[in-house]
Amino acid sequence: MIFGLSIVFVLTSILTVAGALAAALLKNLVHCALSLTVTFAGLALLYLQLDAQFAGFSQILVYIGAVAILVVFAILLTRGAGVPEYRNFSSSWLAGLAIAAGVFALLAWAVIKSLPASAASSAAPQVSVQQIGLALMSNYVLPLEIVAVLLTVALIGAVIVAMPESQKSKTESAQGGGK
Amino acid sequence: MSQSSQLWTNLDQIFVLLQHWVESFFPVWLQPAIGTVLGVIAIVAAFPGIFALTTVLERKGLGRMQNRLGPNRVGPLGILQPVADGIKSLTKEDIVPLTADGAVHFLAPVVLVIAVFLGFAVLPVGRNMVLANLDAGLLFFFAIGASTELSIFMAGWSSRNKYSLLGAMRAVAQMISYEVPLLLSSVVVVMITGSLSTVKIVEAQSGFTGIFPHWYVFTPWGFAGFVLFVIAALAETNRSPFDLPEGESELVAGYFTEYSGFKFALFFLGEYLAMLSIAGFAITLFLGGWGAPLSGLSILPSWAWFFAKLFCAIALFIWLRGTLPRLRQDQLMNFAWKFMLPMSLLNLLVAGAWRFFGEGWVRWGVCSAVLLLAYVLLGRVLMRHQHLGARSYRYAD
Numbered sequence: 001m002i003f004g005l006s007i008v009f010v011l012t013s014i015l016t017v018a019g020a021l022a023a024a025l026l027k028n029l030v031h032c033a034l035s036l037t038v039t040f041a042g043l044a045l046l047y048l049q050l051d052a053q054f055a056g057f058s059q060i061l062v063y064i065g066a067v068a069i070l071v072v073f074a075i076l077l078t079r080g081a082g083v084p085e086y087r088n089f090s091s092s093w094l095a096g097l098a099i100a101a102g103v104f105a106l107l108a109w110a111v112i113k114s115l116p117a118s119a120a121s122s123a124a125p126q127v128s129v130q131q132i133g134l135a136l137m138s139n140y141v142l143p144l145e146i147v148a149v150l151l152t153v154a155l156i157g158a159v160i161v162a163m164p165e166s167q168k169s170k171t172e173s174a175q176g177g178g179k
Numbered sequence: 180m181s182q183s184s185q186l187w188t189n190l191d192q193i194f195v196l197l198q199h200w201v202e203s204f205f206p207v208w209l210q211p212a213i214g215t216v217l218g219v220i221a222i223v224a225a226f227p228g229i230f231a232l233t234t235v236l237e238r239k240g241l242g243r244m245q246n247r248l249g250p251n252r253v254g255p256l257g258i259l260q261p262v263a264d265g266i267k268s269l270t271k272e273d274i275v276p277l278t279a280d281g282a283v284h285f286l287a288p289v290v291l292v293i294a295v296f297l298g299f300a301v302l303p304v305g306r307n308m309v310l311a312n313l314d315a316g317l318l319f320f321f322a323i324g325a326s327t328e329l330s331i332f333m334a335g336w337s338s339r340n341k342y343s344l345l346g347a348m349r350a351v352a353q354m355i356s357y358e359v360p361l362l363l364s365s366v367v368v369v370m371i372t373g374s375l376s377t378v379k380i381v382e383a384q385s386g387f388t389g390i391f392p393h394w395y396v397f398t399p400w401g402f403a404g405f406v407l408f409v410i411a412a413l414a415e416t417n418r419s420p421f422d423l424p425e426g427e428s429e430l431v432a433g434y435f436t437e438y439s440g441f442k443f444a445l446f447f448l449g450e451y452l453a454m455l456s457i458a459g460f461a462i463t464l465f466l467g468g469w470g471a472p473l474s475g476l477s478i479l480p481s482w483a484w485f486f487a488k489l490f491c492a493i494a495l496f497i498w499l500r501g502t503l504p505r506l507r508q509d510q511l512m513n514f515a516w517k518f519m520l521p522m523s524l525l526n527l528l529v530a531g532a533w534r535f536f537g538e539g540w541v542r543w544g545v546c547s548a549v550l551l552l553a554y555v556l557l558g559r560v561l562m563r564h565q566h567l568g569a570r571s572y573r574y575a576d
Binding site: 028030031034037053054057058060061064065066068069072073076128129130 | 280283313314315318319321322323324325326328329332333336344348351355358373374375
């Protein structure tokens, strides 16, 4: 116990914060992306310490398995990921700092406001994956369906964007024939 | 009679009893930790052992299929070949390219092996023999499996070699494409069982009707799910016929071209362990886990059945590698998105229908008919523009 925090928590939070700092400060873009992955993993570990298995594993599956891969692919496909050709600090760093501080203050205020009055009485609720599934299928079925439709639209949109150009212009000319 | 049944129970639980026996030497507060450490040691010892056996089986099996002998000099029948290979890779020089990104180049094989080993934690290899009986065990396995993609990208990118990078891009694109059918084809099992826990999934398949077991593979949706899962698993582990990321005729060795010595061996180990763990999950999800295939055979210990099934799966993988030619990149992607994805989505609906039809022969007929019809129609539609006939080679005519 250090300052009332468990050693595991201290270690994971150091890992998470170090990963985030490295992501912001390193020069090579791919290194930044990989450090960001360390932060994602640290967040997943924090969720697991709170007995939130579903959230923790989903964090790994979605953020490390998909988002991190997407980020490195985007870096590789857009510009040479080798040489950094810009300064580490952009010219608007002061405004960025102010916005970051503002967001942090807002979040901290929200967290502190939502803390229960007596910290000792808040026992961790036992939530099984089955309960989450039942809640998603009963109370929260409408948001779930909306998200499902949104993702399906995104999938179809991606296919349309990736269609061969000649085929697209053919259908456009076919549609535009009546005008 | 009771004495002999007691003996069988003990044999079935021999590793669990051994664990408790070792634990009893330690103070009570230390016992859970010691138990976990023992479980980890067992996994870290057993599966690389199977990996060593697999390499020699694969080389000999492929040799036989290609009408040659395979390794037969080291030890009786060449069985000690993996030992020689291990010593060789340990003593080889570790070459890192001058322009390589040192830290990432070093971390890639380490991350891969750690992630693959983590997957074994939720694999039930026998009755009461699972390291962590997690409520969301299956989700854990897929989450860990997804993070191996990043280590492959790290290896390919940090080598600063065009073949490595191309191999890594191919591997990651392929793994992402086939992860969708892999997940969807295992969701049917979760739907029917009503749990993500691997232990509960095995327990749900443990009954017998007459002498036949209640394995999910013996239902229409289970059979379709099993076939889809195995195909996606082959692609996910970069095994032939989906071995484009390491196609040696095009890319030297793909993403680990620039690795030598023990780091190369680690990649090799990681790849085979990934194959073993995904085969273990195919067994857990569809083939009844550690359950016996016929009711009379339950007297054999549960772990023996699991490992027997695992070796059958390995034999299937070796057989496929010996017989199937490699796919082309566009065929690979078309197959994933135009065949695997629609079939696995349809299989979800069929599993739902199976659940709500109730007992009886009607659901067998309807579910089988729907899947068979979809399979035939999808095949017809996809093959519409293909003109398959006798091939002629321009320069030989």
